[in-house]
Amino acid sequence: MAVVMAVVMAVVMSVVEVAVVDVNKYTRQNENKYIRQDENKYTRQNEIKYTHCACTWPSAFANSVWEGTRGQLTFGSSTLGGLVIDVSSLDPSAGSLSTWECVNTDYFQAEGILLLKSTKKFNHINALFLAYFCFTMTRVTGVEAFYFYQSHAMEPSLNNERIKIHQAETFTTKAQICGATPPVQEFHYMVKQGQELVSKQFCPPSLLARMEYNVTSSNGAVSCTGPADSWDVCTDKTKMTFNYSTCATQMMYSSDGRVYCMFNLTTTHHYTMVYSNGTSGSKFICVVSNEAGTAASFVEGRCGQSNQSPTTFATSDGSDVGFTVTMSAAGNLDIY
Structure with missing residues (x-):
């Protein structure tokens, strides 16, 4: 009986040993699949696939x-x-x-x-x-x-x-x-x-007024010097309206005399991004105005361009660009 048990144990140990060896005989196949070498006897094991984590835009921007x-x-x-x-x-x-x-x-x-x-x-x-x-x-x-x-x-x-x-x-x-x-x-x-x-916003408080104005271009030309030139930011506090019947100089590069305030930021001055849908150039213009609402400059593109302030032109490649404006109230300042 002892001999029989010894033989049985030896057989069992042999089987266990073979099983351990067989388990280790997996090879890495294409598509990252682990398959036993003897596919006729053993089923495919857990399938593991690695994919590259591609960068995609957040849902706010995608497509x-x-x-x-x-x-x-x-x-x-x-x-x-x-x-x-x-x-x-x-x-x-x-x-x-x-x-x-x-x-x-x-x-x-x-x-x-x-x-x-x-x-x-x-x-x-x-x-x-x-x-x-x-x-x-x-x-x-x-x-x-x-x-x-x-x-x-x-x-x-x-x-x-x-x-x-x-x-x-x-x-x-x-x-x-x-x-x-x-x-x-x-x-x-x-x-x-x-x-x-x-997406338009309120214009900055210093510009919520009806104003008369004079405008100077970067080439030195001065226009809109009459007493009736009108810049209105009271009728609609999200929109600047200019009366081209008294002065034809295009303000904020707008052919129809209307631009919309899109975003305001205040540091030393008021920086306002305005949008014009009546222009052949950039539709976005940066207006920099002072707290008193008596001076402003405007230029196409981003805010913070070199040297731009309410009283000085922005510069590009060493040359002045844009316009400066001096204003006086034609109506009560309407500040909130």
Whole structure:
């Protein structure tokens, strides 16, 4: 009996040992499947598949079109078109960058940060470079609109654009891509296409008035010097209306004399982004006004452009651009 038991135990141990050895005889197959070598005897084990975690835009942006100070921006699920950066000064053959891809949106919910990079390379100092953006975005309360900052130091080789250029192709974190914080008044703005007029806001308190005004262009021409020139921000506190029957100079680049306040920010001065749907140029204009409501300047594009103040022109490539305006109240200031 003892002999029989010994034989049985030996057989059992042999079977267990073989089972252990067989279990270890798995090979990694295509599509990350683990299959026993003897497929006639054993079934396929748990199937494990690895997928790349591709970056896709948050639902607020995916597959949508936005209008703003950076032009018309078209978001796909993971790409961005329409954001044009001229790199011809570095690489004439490259011309400009206009297509971008999502790099990381993990910071968006908590910090409003979107990270993206160019899909095209360009030559710089005898090497191939990519461009990266770190957009720090804040939603304008209650509407489909954002104001945002390009969180980088100025890049002298690209006309002081706030952008990061680098040879590395694998940057994915804000530590790698984001940089200096711009001045608070240096903001961009964008609004979802079709939502422009429902996204308007009250104009700044200093401009809630009926005003007479004189306007000076960056080339020195002075106009609208008559006593009846009218700038009305009382009838509709979200809209600036100009009477072109008394002075035909186009204000805020608007052909129909109407612009809408979209966003206000106050630091040393009032910075107001206005929208014009009656212009052939940029639809977004930055107005900088003083607290007293007696002086303002305006220029196409983002706010915080070089040297712009209520009494001085913005500058571009060393030249004055835009207009300055002096105002006097033609009616009671209506401040809330």
